[in-house]
Amino acid sequence: MVKLKRIDHAIDELFTYRKIGTDPAFSRYIPMVYDPIHFDWRDEFEPEFTKLFNGLMLRGDEEVNRVFSAVFPTEEVLERFISESSPGDLLFMHHPIVMECGDPKGKWGRGFMPIPPHFIEQMKTKRLSVFTLHVPLDYSREISTSDAWREALNAKVIGELLKDDNGACGILCEIAPTSTENLIHRSTEMFGIPYADVHGPFHNHITKIAIVAGCGDKVEAMIEAERMGAEAYLTGEVHCHIDNDYGKKKYEQMKSYIAQTTMSLIGVSHSASEYLVHSTQLKSWFEEKFQLPVTLLPQSKWWV
Structure with a gap:
Protein backbone atom coordinates (compact mmCIF):
# COMPACT_ATOMS: atom_id res chain seq x y z
CA MET A 1 0.00 0.00 0.00
CA VAL A 2 1.12 3.56 -0.77
CA LYS A 3 -0.19 6.82 0.63
CA LEU A 4 -2.27 8.81 -1.84
CA LYS A 5 -0.42 11.95 -0.77
CA ARG A 6 2.91 10.37 -1.76
CA ILE A 7 1.61 9.51 -5.23
CA ASP A 8 0.26 13.03 -5.72
CA HIS A 9 3.61 14.52 -4.65
CA ALA A 10 5.55 12.32 -7.07
CA ILE A 11 3.22 13.15 -9.99
CA ASP A 12 3.57 16.87 -9.28
CA GLU A 13 7.35 16.54 -8.98
CA LEU A 14 7.57 14.92 -12.43
CA PHE A 15 4.83 16.80 -14.30
CA THR A 16 4.74 20.11 -12.30
CA TYR A 17 0.98 20.37 -12.76
CA ARG A 18 0.59 22.85 -9.89
CA LYS A 19 3.26 25.14 -11.35
CA ILE A 20 1.68 24.91 -14.81
CA GLY A 21 -1.60 26.06 -13.28
CA THR A 22 -5.17 26.03 -14.56
CA ASP A 23 -5.81 23.73 -17.51
CA PRO A 24 -7.02 25.98 -20.33
CA ALA A 25 -9.23 23.34 -21.94
CA PHE A 26 -11.02 21.71 -19.04
CA SER A 27 -11.52 24.92 -17.12
CA ARG A 28 -13.97 25.65 -19.96
CA TYR A 29 -15.30 22.19 -20.78
CA ILE A 30 -16.12 20.94 -17.29
CA PRO A 31 -18.56 23.81 -16.56
CA MET A 32 -19.84 23.46 -20.15
CA VAL A 33 -20.96 19.84 -19.66
CA TYR A 34 -21.98 19.81 -15.98
CA ASP A 35 -23.77 23.13 -15.54
CA PRO A 36 -26.56 22.30 -18.04
CA ILE A 37 -27.39 19.08 -16.16
CA HIS A 38 -27.33 20.96 -12.82
CA PHE A 39 -24.57 18.81 -11.36
CA ASP A 40 -22.75 20.65 -8.56
CA TRP A 41 -19.23 19.77 -9.71
CA ARG A 42 -17.68 22.51 -7.54
CA ASP A 43 -18.80 20.69 -4.40
CA GLU A 44 -18.53 17.12 -5.71
CA PHE A 45 -14.93 17.38 -6.95
CA GLU A 46 -11.87 18.13 -4.82
CA PRO A 47 -11.40 21.89 -4.13
CA GLU A 48 -7.96 22.08 -5.75
CA PHE A 49 -9.23 20.27 -8.85
CA THR A 50 -11.98 22.87 -9.33
CA LYS A 51 -9.24 25.50 -9.64
CA LEU A 52 -6.56 23.62 -11.62
CA PHE A 53 -8.73 21.07 -13.51
CA ASN A 54 -5.80 18.67 -13.12
CA GLY A 55 -4.87 16.51 -10.16
CA LEU A 56 -7.02 14.68 -7.64
CA MET A 57 -10.62 14.91 -8.82
CA LEU A 58 -12.15 12.46 -6.31
CA ARG A 59 -10.47 11.52 -3.04
CA GLY A 60 -10.98 8.02 -1.67
CA ASP A 61 -9.15 6.19 1.13
CA GLU A 62 -5.61 7.36 1.81
CA GLU A 63 -4.05 3.91 1.27
CA VAL A 64 -3.73 3.00 -2.42
CA ASN A 65 -3.50 -0.71 -3.26
CA ARG A 66 -3.79 -0.65 -7.05
CA VAL A 67 -3.65 1.87 -9.89
CA PHE A 68 -6.07 1.67 -12.81
CA SER A 69 -5.15 3.58 -15.97
CA ALA A 70 -7.29 4.88 -18.86
CA VAL A 71 -7.63 7.80 -21.28
CA PHE A 72 -11.33 8.70 -21.03
CA PRO A 73 -13.93 7.94 -18.33
CA THR A 74 -16.19 6.03 -20.71
CA GLU A 75 -18.98 3.96 -19.21
CA GLU A 76 -17.14 0.69 -19.87
CA VAL A 77 -13.98 2.07 -18.20
CA LEU A 78 -15.90 3.25 -15.13
CA GLU A 79 -17.88 0.03 -14.84
CA ARG A 80 -14.66 -2.00 -14.84
CA PHE A 81 -12.95 0.33 -12.38
CA ILE A 82 -15.84 0.25 -9.92
CA SER A 83 -16.38 -3.50 -10.16
CA GLU A 84 -12.71 -4.59 -10.07
CA SER A 85 -11.37 -2.11 -7.51
CA SER A 86 -11.06 -2.07 -3.74
CA PRO A 87 -11.51 0.97 -1.46
CA GLY A 88 -8.56 3.32 -1.89
CA ASP A 89 -7.71 2.25 -5.44
CA LEU A 90 -6.79 5.00 -7.87
CA LEU A 91 -7.99 5.64 -11.43
CA PHE A 92 -5.43 7.71 -13.36
CA MET A 93 -6.71 9.27 -16.60
CA HIS A 94 -5.66 11.82 -19.19
CA HIS A 95 -9.17 13.32 -19.43
CA PRO A 96 -11.73 14.08 -16.68
CA ILE A 97 -14.65 13.84 -19.13
CA VAL A 98 -15.39 11.88 -22.30
CA MET A 99 -14.74 13.34 -25.73
CA GLU A 100 -16.50 11.70 -28.65
CA CYS A 101 -14.45 12.69 -31.70
CA GLY A 102 -16.33 10.55 -34.21
CA ASP A 103 -15.48 7.69 -36.53
CA PRO A 104 -14.10 8.52 -40.00
CA LYS A 105 -15.93 5.46 -41.35
CA GLY A 106 -18.97 5.66 -39.10
CA LYS A 107 -20.98 7.96 -36.85
CA TRP A 108 -19.79 11.45 -35.99
CA GLY A 109 -19.26 12.12 -32.28
CA ARG A 110 -21.09 14.32 -29.80
CA GLY A 111 -17.98 16.08 -28.49
CA PHE A 112 -17.51 16.50 -24.73
CA MET A 113 -19.79 14.51 -22.45
CA PRO A 114 -20.02 14.51 -18.61
CA ILE A 115 -19.49 11.49 -16.40
CA PRO A 116 -23.02 10.34 -15.50
CA PRO A 117 -23.52 11.42 -11.87
CA HIS A 118 -24.43 7.91 -10.67
CA PHE A 119 -20.90 6.76 -11.50
CA ILE A 120 -19.43 9.59 -9.43
CA GLU A 121 -21.71 8.62 -6.53
CA GLN A 122 -20.66 4.96 -6.81
CA MET A 123 -16.95 5.85 -6.78
CA LYS A 124 -17.42 8.07 -3.74
CA THR A 125 -19.44 5.41 -1.93
CA LYS A 126 -16.71 2.84 -2.58
CA ARG A 127 -14.04 5.37 -1.43
CA LEU A 128 -12.13 5.32 -4.72
CA SER A 129 -9.81 8.04 -6.00
CA VAL A 130 -9.69 9.61 -9.46
CA PHE A 131 -6.68 11.59 -10.70
CA THR A 132 -6.48 13.28 -14.11
CA LEU A 133 -3.57 14.94 -15.88
CA HIS A 134 -4.20 16.70 -19.17
CA VAL A 135 -1.71 19.17 -20.68
CA PRO A 136 1.09 18.34 -18.19
CA LEU A 137 1.06 14.79 -19.61
CA SER A 271 -8.16 7.91 -27.49
CA ALA A 272 -5.87 5.24 -28.96
CA SER A 273 -3.10 7.77 -29.61
CA GLU A 274 -3.13 8.78 -25.94
CA TYR A 275 -3.58 5.29 -24.52
CA LEU A 276 -0.06 4.25 -25.52
CA VAL A 277 1.58 6.33 -22.78
CA HIS A 278 -0.69 4.63 -20.23
CA SER A 279 0.16 1.12 -21.39
CA THR A 280 3.93 1.73 -21.63
CA GLN A 281 5.65 4.64 -19.89
CA LEU A 282 3.09 5.34 -17.16
CA LYS A 283 2.53 1.69 -16.32
CA SER A 284 6.28 1.17 -15.84
CA TRP A 285 6.59 4.37 -13.80
CA PHE A 286 3.80 3.46 -11.35
CA GLU A 287 5.11 -0.09 -10.97
CA GLU A 288 8.75 0.90 -10.45
CA LYS A 289 8.14 4.03 -8.37
CA PHE A 290 5.57 2.61 -5.98
CA GLN A 291 5.68 -1.19 -6.47
CA LEU A 292 1.94 -1.07 -7.10
CA PRO A 293 0.07 -3.31 -9.55
CA VAL A 294 -1.38 -1.46 -12.54
CA THR A 295 -4.57 -2.50 -14.30
CA LEU A 296 -4.96 -1.08 -17.81
CA LEU A 297 -8.45 -0.12 -18.97
CA PRO A 298 -8.43 0.08 -22.77
CA GLN A 299 -11.55 0.96 -24.72
CA SER A 300 -13.15 -1.84 -26.73
CA LYS A 301 -13.72 0.68 -29.53
CA TRP A 302 -11.20 3.45 -30.19
CA TRP A 303 -12.98 5.31 -32.97
CA VAL A 304 -15.90 6.92 -31.10
Missing part, protein backbone atom coordinates in the same frame (compact mmCIF):
# COMPACT_ATOMS: atom_id res chain seq x y z
CA ASP A 138 1.40 16.26 -23.12
CA TYR A 139 4.25 18.63 -22.19
CA SER A 140 6.71 16.32 -20.43
CA ARG A 141 9.55 15.01 -22.57
CA GLU A 142 10.24 12.23 -20.05
CA ILE A 143 6.78 10.64 -20.03
CA SER A 144 4.23 12.01 -22.46
CA THR A 145 1.49 11.16 -24.93
CA SER A 146 3.61 12.03 -27.98
CA ASP A 147 6.94 10.72 -26.63
CA ALA A 148 5.46 7.28 -25.95
CA TRP A 149 4.63 7.12 -29.66
CA ARG A 150 8.14 8.32 -30.57
CA GLU A 151 9.65 5.70 -28.29
CA ALA A 152 7.58 2.93 -29.91
CA LEU A 153 8.82 4.01 -33.35
CA ASN A 154 12.42 4.31 -32.12
CA ALA A 155 12.52 7.90 -33.40
CA LYS A 156 14.68 10.78 -32.12
CA VAL A 157 13.28 14.18 -31.08
CA ILE A 158 14.88 17.05 -33.02
CA GLY A 159 12.30 19.77 -32.46
CA GLU A 160 8.99 20.77 -30.87
CA LEU A 161 5.73 22.24 -32.13
CA LEU A 162 2.48 23.44 -30.60
CA LYS A 163 4.56 25.25 -27.96
CA ASP A 164 3.57 27.73 -25.31
CA ASP A 165 5.22 29.09 -22.16
CA ASN A 166 4.72 25.79 -20.30
CA GLY A 167 5.84 23.27 -22.91
CA ALA A 168 5.12 21.64 -26.26
CA CYS A 169 2.43 19.11 -27.15
CA GLY A 170 3.99 18.03 -30.45
CA ILE A 171 7.43 16.82 -31.50
CA LEU A 172 9.47 16.67 -34.71
CA CYS A 173 11.48 13.46 -35.01
CA GLU A 174 14.08 11.78 -37.15
CA ILE A 175 13.27 8.18 -38.01
CA ALA A 176 15.01 5.41 -39.90
CA PRO A 177 13.94 5.60 -43.57
CA THR A 178 10.38 4.37 -43.94
CA SER A 179 7.31 4.87 -46.12
CA THR A 180 3.76 6.08 -45.70
CA GLU A 181 2.50 2.52 -46.19
CA ASN A 182 4.80 1.22 -43.46
CA LEU A 183 3.78 3.98 -41.03
CA ILE A 184 0.11 3.14 -41.62
CA HIS A 185 0.78 -0.57 -41.04
CA ARG A 186 2.79 0.06 -37.88
CA SER A 187 0.16 2.48 -36.57
CA THR A 188 -2.80 0.14 -36.97
CA GLU A 189 -0.80 -2.69 -35.41
CA MET A 190 0.59 -0.60 -32.55
CA PHE A 191 -2.72 0.99 -31.57
CA GLY A 192 -4.98 -1.99 -32.23
CA ILE A 193 -7.25 -0.03 -34.57
CA PRO A 194 -9.11 -1.51 -37.56
CA TYR A 195 -8.03 1.35 -39.85
CA ALA A 196 -6.24 4.68 -39.81
CA ASP A 197 -7.63 7.95 -41.16
CA VAL A 198 -5.15 8.72 -43.94
CA HIS A 199 -4.93 11.82 -46.14
CA GLY A 200 -2.38 13.65 -48.25
CA PRO A 201 0.28 12.21 -50.58
CA PHE A 202 2.08 8.90 -50.01
CA HIS A 203 5.89 8.84 -49.81
CA ASN A 204 8.35 6.00 -50.29
CA HIS A 205 11.22 7.64 -48.34
CA ILE A 206 10.40 9.36 -45.03
CA THR A 207 13.04 10.36 -42.48
CA LYS A 208 11.28 13.20 -40.62
CA ILE A 209 7.92 12.87 -38.89
CA ALA A 210 5.79 15.07 -36.66
CA ILE A 211 3.92 13.41 -33.78
CA VAL A 212 0.97 15.11 -32.08
CA ALA A 213 -1.04 12.69 -29.93
CA GLY A 214 -4.69 13.52 -29.31
CA CYS A 215 -6.34 16.38 -31.20
CA GLY A 216 -3.69 17.17 -33.78
CA ASP A 217 -6.34 18.40 -36.22
CA LYS A 218 -4.89 21.90 -36.22
CA VAL A 219 -4.00 23.35 -39.61
CA GLU A 220 -1.55 25.80 -38.03
CA ALA A 221 0.35 22.93 -36.38
CA MET A 222 0.49 21.01 -39.64
CA ILE A 223 1.82 24.07 -41.48
CA GLU A 224 4.45 24.48 -38.77
CA ALA A 225 5.47 20.82 -39.02
CA GLU A 226 5.70 21.05 -42.81
CA ARG A 227 7.87 24.15 -42.52
CA MET A 228 10.17 22.21 -40.17
CA GLY A 229 10.66 19.52 -42.79
CA ALA A 230 8.20 16.82 -41.70
CA GLU A 231 7.19 14.41 -44.45
CA ALA A 232 4.52 12.69 -42.37
CA TYR A 233 2.26 13.91 -39.56
CA LEU A 234 1.06 11.30 -37.05
CA THR A 235 -1.80 12.24 -34.75
CA GLY A 236 -4.97 11.13 -33.05
CA GLU A 237 -7.32 13.10 -35.27
CA VAL A 238 -6.67 14.38 -38.78
CA HIS A 239 -10.30 15.32 -39.35
CA CYS A 240 -12.64 16.53 -36.64
CA HIS A 241 -15.79 14.39 -36.82
CA ILE A 242 -17.77 16.16 -34.07
CA ASP A 243 -21.37 16.65 -35.13
CA ASN A 244 -21.83 20.36 -34.43
CA ASP A 245 -21.00 23.70 -36.07
CA TYR A 246 -17.48 23.67 -34.62
CA GLY A 247 -16.75 20.20 -36.00
CA LYS A 248 -18.14 20.97 -39.44
CA LYS A 249 -16.11 24.18 -39.67
CA LYS A 250 -12.91 22.37 -38.66
CA TYR A 251 -13.65 19.61 -41.16
CA GLU A 252 -13.91 22.11 -44.03
CA GLN A 253 -10.73 23.92 -42.96
CA MET A 254 -8.84 20.63 -42.93
CA LYS A 255 -10.23 19.62 -46.33
CA SER A 256 -8.77 22.80 -47.82
CA TYR A 257 -5.38 22.16 -46.22
CA ILE A 258 -5.26 18.48 -47.25
CA ALA A 259 -5.67 19.48 -50.90
CA GLN A 260 -2.29 21.24 -50.88
CA THR A 261 -0.17 19.56 -48.18
CA THR A 262 3.06 17.73 -49.02
CA MET A 263 2.83 15.54 -45.89
CA SER A 264 1.24 12.16 -45.36
CA LEU A 265 -1.39 12.67 -42.62
CA ILE A 266 -2.15 9.63 -40.45
CA GLY A 267 -4.80 9.62 -37.70
CA VAL A 268 -5.20 6.70 -35.26
CA SER A 269 -8.09 8.05 -33.10
CA HIS A 270 -7.80 10.49 -30.23
Whole structure:
Protein backbone atom coordinates (compact mmCIF):
# COMPACT_ATOMS: atom_id res chain seq x y z
CA MET A 1 0.00 0.00 0.00
CA VAL A 2 1.12 3.56 -0.77
CA LYS A 3 -0.19 6.82 0.63
CA LEU A 4 -2.27 8.81 -1.84
CA LYS A 5 -0.42 11.95 -0.77
CA ARG A 6 2.91 10.37 -1.76
CA ILE A 7 1.61 9.51 -5.23
CA ASP A 8 0.26 13.03 -5.72
CA HIS A 9 3.61 14.52 -4.65
CA ALA A 10 5.55 12.32 -7.07
CA ILE A 11 3.22 13.15 -9.99
CA ASP A 12 3.57 16.87 -9.28
CA GLU A 13 7.35 16.54 -8.98
CA LEU A 14 7.57 14.92 -12.43
CA PHE A 15 4.83 16.80 -14.30
CA THR A 16 4.74 20.11 -12.30
CA TYR A 17 0.98 20.37 -12.76
CA ARG A 18 0.59 22.85 -9.89
CA LYS A 19 3.26 25.14 -11.35
CA ILE A 20 1.68 24.91 -14.81
CA GLY A 21 -1.60 26.06 -13.28
CA THR A 22 -5.17 26.03 -14.56
CA ASP A 23 -5.81 23.73 -17.51
CA PRO A 24 -7.02 25.98 -20.33
CA ALA A 25 -9.23 23.34 -21.94
CA PHE A 26 -11.02 21.71 -19.04
CA SER A 27 -11.52 24.92 -17.12
CA ARG A 28 -13.97 25.65 -19.96
CA TYR A 29 -15.30 22.19 -20.78
CA ILE A 30 -16.12 20.94 -17.29
CA PRO A 31 -18.56 23.81 -16.56
CA MET A 32 -19.84 23.46 -20.15
CA VAL A 33 -20.96 19.84 -19.66
CA TYR A 34 -21.98 19.81 -15.98
CA ASP A 35 -23.77 23.13 -15.54
CA PRO A 36 -26.56 22.30 -18.04
CA ILE A 37 -27.39 19.08 -16.16
CA HIS A 38 -27.33 20.96 -12.82
CA PHE A 39 -24.57 18.81 -11.36
CA ASP A 40 -22.75 20.65 -8.56
CA TRP A 41 -19.23 19.77 -9.71
CA ARG A 42 -17.68 22.51 -7.54
CA ASP A 43 -18.80 20.69 -4.40
CA GLU A 44 -18.53 17.12 -5.71
CA PHE A 45 -14.93 17.38 -6.95
CA GLU A 46 -11.87 18.13 -4.82
CA PRO A 47 -11.40 21.89 -4.13
CA GLU A 48 -7.96 22.08 -5.75
CA PHE A 49 -9.23 20.27 -8.85
CA THR A 50 -11.98 22.87 -9.33
CA LYS A 51 -9.24 25.50 -9.64
CA LEU A 52 -6.56 23.62 -11.62
CA PHE A 53 -8.73 21.07 -13.51
CA ASN A 54 -5.80 18.67 -13.12
CA GLY A 55 -4.87 16.51 -10.16
CA LEU A 56 -7.02 14.68 -7.64
CA MET A 57 -10.62 14.91 -8.82
CA LEU A 58 -12.15 12.46 -6.31
CA ARG A 59 -10.47 11.52 -3.04
CA GLY A 60 -10.98 8.02 -1.67
CA ASP A 61 -9.15 6.19 1.13
CA GLU A 62 -5.61 7.36 1.81
CA GLU A 63 -4.05 3.91 1.27
CA VAL A 64 -3.73 3.00 -2.42
CA ASN A 65 -3.50 -0.71 -3.26
CA ARG A 66 -3.79 -0.65 -7.05
CA VAL A 67 -3.65 1.87 -9.89
CA PHE A 68 -6.07 1.67 -12.81
CA SER A 69 -5.15 3.58 -15.97
CA ALA A 70 -7.29 4.88 -18.86
CA VAL A 71 -7.63 7.80 -21.28
CA PHE A 72 -11.33 8.70 -21.03
CA PRO A 73 -13.93 7.94 -18.33
CA THR A 74 -16.19 6.03 -20.71
CA GLU A 75 -18.98 3.96 -19.21
CA GLU A 76 -17.14 0.69 -19.87
CA VAL A 77 -13.98 2.07 -18.20
CA LEU A 78 -15.90 3.25 -15.13
CA GLU A 79 -17.88 0.03 -14.84
CA ARG A 80 -14.66 -2.00 -14.84
CA PHE A 81 -12.95 0.33 -12.38
CA ILE A 82 -15.84 0.25 -9.92
CA SER A 83 -16.38 -3.50 -10.16
CA GLU A 84 -12.71 -4.59 -10.07
CA SER A 85 -11.37 -2.11 -7.51
CA SER A 86 -11.06 -2.07 -3.74
CA PRO A 87 -11.51 0.97 -1.46
CA GLY A 88 -8.56 3.32 -1.89
CA ASP A 89 -7.71 2.25 -5.44
CA LEU A 90 -6.79 5.00 -7.87
CA LEU A 91 -7.99 5.64 -11.43
CA PHE A 92 -5.43 7.71 -13.36
CA MET A 93 -6.71 9.27 -16.60
CA HIS A 94 -5.66 11.82 -19.19
CA HIS A 95 -9.17 13.32 -19.43
CA PRO A 96 -11.73 14.08 -16.68
CA ILE A 97 -14.65 13.84 -19.13
CA VAL A 98 -15.39 11.88 -22.30
CA MET A 99 -14.74 13.34 -25.73
CA GLU A 100 -16.50 11.70 -28.65
CA CYS A 101 -14.45 12.69 -31.70
CA GLY A 102 -16.33 10.55 -34.21
CA ASP A 103 -15.48 7.69 -36.53
CA PRO A 104 -14.10 8.52 -40.00
CA LYS A 105 -15.93 5.46 -41.35
CA GLY A 106 -18.97 5.66 -39.10
CA LYS A 107 -20.98 7.96 -36.85
CA TRP A 108 -19.79 11.45 -35.99
CA GLY A 109 -19.26 12.12 -32.28
CA ARG A 110 -21.09 14.32 -29.80
CA GLY A 111 -17.98 16.08 -28.49
CA PHE A 112 -17.51 16.50 -24.73
CA MET A 113 -19.79 14.51 -22.45
CA PRO A 114 -20.02 14.51 -18.61
CA ILE A 115 -19.49 11.49 -16.40
CA PRO A 116 -23.02 10.34 -15.50
CA PRO A 117 -23.52 11.42 -11.87
CA HIS A 118 -24.43 7.91 -10.67
CA PHE A 119 -20.90 6.76 -11.50
CA ILE A 120 -19.43 9.59 -9.43
CA GLU A 121 -21.71 8.62 -6.53
CA GLN A 122 -20.66 4.96 -6.81
CA MET A 123 -16.95 5.85 -6.78
CA LYS A 124 -17.42 8.07 -3.74
CA THR A 125 -19.44 5.41 -1.93
CA LYS A 126 -16.71 2.84 -2.58
CA ARG A 127 -14.04 5.37 -1.43
CA LEU A 128 -12.13 5.32 -4.72
CA SER A 129 -9.81 8.04 -6.00
CA VAL A 130 -9.69 9.61 -9.46
CA PHE A 131 -6.68 11.59 -10.70
CA THR A 132 -6.48 13.28 -14.11
CA LEU A 133 -3.57 14.94 -15.88
CA HIS A 134 -4.20 16.70 -19.17
CA VAL A 135 -1.71 19.17 -20.68
CA PRO A 136 1.09 18.34 -18.19
CA LEU A 137 1.06 14.79 -19.61
CA ASP A 138 1.40 16.26 -23.12
CA TYR A 139 4.25 18.63 -22.19
CA SER A 140 6.71 16.32 -20.43
CA ARG A 141 9.55 15.01 -22.57
CA GLU A 142 10.24 12.23 -20.05
CA ILE A 143 6.78 10.64 -20.03
CA SER A 144 4.23 12.01 -22.46
CA THR A 145 1.49 11.16 -24.93
CA SER A 146 3.61 12.03 -27.98
CA ASP A 147 6.94 10.72 -26.63
CA ALA A 148 5.46 7.28 -25.95
CA TRP A 149 4.63 7.12 -29.66
CA ARG A 150 8.14 8.32 -30.57
CA GLU A 151 9.65 5.70 -28.29
CA ALA A 152 7.58 2.93 -29.91
CA LEU A 153 8.82 4.01 -33.35
CA ASN A 154 12.42 4.31 -32.12
CA ALA A 155 12.52 7.90 -33.40
CA LYS A 156 14.68 10.78 -32.12
CA VAL A 157 13.28 14.18 -31.08
CA ILE A 158 14.88 17.05 -33.02
CA GLY A 159 12.30 19.77 -32.46
CA GLU A 160 8.99 20.77 -30.87
CA LEU A 161 5.73 22.24 -32.13
CA LEU A 162 2.48 23.44 -30.60
CA LYS A 163 4.56 25.25 -27.96
CA ASP A 164 3.57 27.73 -25.31
CA ASP A 165 5.22 29.09 -22.16
CA ASN A 166 4.72 25.79 -20.30
CA GLY A 167 5.84 23.27 -22.91
CA ALA A 168 5.12 21.64 -26.26
CA CYS A 169 2.43 19.11 -27.15
CA GLY A 170 3.99 18.03 -30.45
CA ILE A 171 7.43 16.82 -31.50
CA LEU A 172 9.47 16.67 -34.71
CA CYS A 173 11.48 13.46 -35.01
CA GLU A 174 14.08 11.78 -37.15
CA ILE A 175 13.27 8.18 -38.01
CA ALA A 176 15.01 5.41 -39.90
CA PRO A 177 13.94 5.60 -43.57
CA THR A 178 10.38 4.37 -43.94
CA SER A 179 7.31 4.87 -46.12
CA THR A 180 3.76 6.08 -45.70
CA GLU A 181 2.50 2.52 -46.19
CA ASN A 182 4.80 1.22 -43.46
CA LEU A 183 3.78 3.98 -41.03
CA ILE A 184 0.11 3.14 -41.62
CA HIS A 185 0.78 -0.57 -41.04
CA ARG A 186 2.79 0.06 -37.88
CA SER A 187 0.16 2.48 -36.57
CA THR A 188 -2.80 0.14 -36.97
CA GLU A 189 -0.80 -2.69 -35.41
CA MET A 190 0.59 -0.60 -32.55
CA PHE A 191 -2.72 0.99 -31.57
CA GLY A 192 -4.98 -1.99 -32.23
CA ILE A 193 -7.25 -0.03 -34.57
CA PRO A 194 -9.11 -1.51 -37.56
CA TYR A 195 -8.03 1.35 -39.85
CA ALA A 196 -6.24 4.68 -39.81
CA ASP A 197 -7.63 7.95 -41.16
CA VAL A 198 -5.15 8.72 -43.94
CA HIS A 199 -4.93 11.82 -46.14
CA GLY A 200 -2.38 13.65 -48.25
CA PRO A 201 0.28 12.21 -50.58
CA PHE A 202 2.08 8.90 -50.01
CA HIS A 203 5.89 8.84 -49.81
CA ASN A 204 8.35 6.00 -50.29
CA HIS A 205 11.22 7.64 -48.34
CA ILE A 206 10.40 9.36 -45.03
CA THR A 207 13.04 10.36 -42.48
CA LYS A 208 11.28 13.20 -40.62
CA ILE A 209 7.92 12.87 -38.89
CA ALA A 210 5.79 15.07 -36.66
CA ILE A 211 3.92 13.41 -33.78
CA VAL A 212 0.97 15.11 -32.08
CA ALA A 213 -1.04 12.69 -29.93
CA GLY A 214 -4.69 13.52 -29.31
CA CYS A 215 -6.34 16.38 -31.20
CA GLY A 216 -3.69 17.17 -33.78
CA ASP A 217 -6.34 18.40 -36.22
CA LYS A 218 -4.89 21.90 -36.22
CA VAL A 219 -4.00 23.35 -39.61
CA GLU A 220 -1.55 25.80 -38.03
CA ALA A 221 0.35 22.93 -36.38
CA MET A 222 0.49 21.01 -39.64
CA ILE A 223 1.82 24.07 -41.48
CA GLU A 224 4.45 24.48 -38.77
CA ALA A 225 5.47 20.82 -39.02
CA GLU A 226 5.70 21.05 -42.81
CA ARG A 227 7.87 24.15 -42.52
CA MET A 228 10.17 22.21 -40.17
CA GLY A 229 10.66 19.52 -42.79
CA ALA A 230 8.20 16.82 -41.70
CA GLU A 231 7.19 14.41 -44.45
CA ALA A 232 4.52 12.69 -42.37
CA TYR A 233 2.26 13.91 -39.56
CA LEU A 234 1.06 11.30 -37.05
CA THR A 235 -1.80 12.24 -34.75
CA GLY A 236 -4.97 11.13 -33.05
CA GLU A 237 -7.32 13.10 -35.27
CA VAL A 238 -6.67 14.38 -38.78
CA HIS A 239 -10.30 15.32 -39.35
CA CYS A 240 -12.64 16.53 -36.64
CA HIS A 241 -15.79 14.39 -36.82
CA ILE A 242 -17.77 16.16 -34.07
CA ASP A 243 -21.37 16.65 -35.13
CA ASN A 244 -21.83 20.36 -34.43
CA ASP A 245 -21.00 23.70 -36.07
CA TYR A 246 -17.48 23.67 -34.62
CA GLY A 247 -16.75 20.20 -36.00
CA LYS A 248 -18.14 20.97 -39.44
CA LYS A 249 -16.11 24.18 -39.67
CA LYS A 250 -12.91 22.37 -38.66
CA TYR A 251 -13.65 19.61 -41.16
CA GLU A 252 -13.91 22.11 -44.03
CA GLN A 253 -10.73 23.92 -42.96
CA MET A 254 -8.84 20.63 -42.93
CA LYS A 255 -10.23 19.62 -46.33
CA SER A 256 -8.77 22.80 -47.82
CA TYR A 257 -5.38 22.16 -46.22
CA ILE A 258 -5.26 18.48 -47.25
CA ALA A 259 -5.67 19.48 -50.90
CA GLN A 260 -2.29 21.24 -50.88
CA THR A 261 -0.17 19.56 -48.18
CA THR A 262 3.06 17.73 -49.02
CA MET A 263 2.83 15.54 -45.89
CA SER A 264 1.24 12.16 -45.36
CA LEU A 265 -1.39 12.67 -42.62
CA ILE A 266 -2.15 9.63 -40.45
CA GLY A 267 -4.80 9.62 -37.70
CA VAL A 268 -5.20 6.70 -35.26
CA SER A 269 -8.09 8.05 -33.10
CA HIS A 270 -7.80 10.49 -30.23
CA SER A 271 -8.16 7.91 -27.49
CA ALA A 272 -5.87 5.24 -28.96
CA SER A 273 -3.10 7.77 -29.61
CA GLU A 274 -3.13 8.78 -25.94
CA TYR A 275 -3.58 5.29 -24.52
CA LEU A 276 -0.06 4.25 -25.52
CA VAL A 277 1.58 6.33 -22.78
CA HIS A 278 -0.69 4.63 -20.23
CA SER A 279 0.16 1.12 -21.39
CA THR A 280 3.93 1.73 -21.63
CA GLN A 281 5.65 4.64 -19.89
CA LEU A 282 3.09 5.34 -17.16
CA LYS A 283 2.53 1.69 -16.32
CA SER A 284 6.28 1.17 -15.84
CA TRP A 285 6.59 4.37 -13.80
CA PHE A 286 3.80 3.46 -11.35
CA GLU A 287 5.11 -0.09 -10.97
CA GLU A 288 8.75 0.90 -10.45
CA LYS A 289 8.14 4.03 -8.37
CA PHE A 290 5.57 2.61 -5.98
CA GLN A 291 5.68 -1.19 -6.47
CA LEU A 292 1.94 -1.07 -7.10
CA PRO A 293 0.07 -3.31 -9.55
CA VAL A 294 -1.38 -1.46 -12.54
CA THR A 295 -4.57 -2.50 -14.30
CA LEU A 296 -4.96 -1.08 -17.81
CA LEU A 297 -8.45 -0.12 -18.97
CA PRO A 298 -8.43 0.08 -22.77
CA GLN A 299 -11.55 0.96 -24.72
CA SER A 300 -13.15 -1.84 -26.73
CA LYS A 301 -13.72 0.68 -29.53
CA TRP A 302 -11.20 3.45 -30.19
CA TRP A 303 -12.98 5.31 -32.97
CA VAL A 304 -15.90 6.92 -31.10
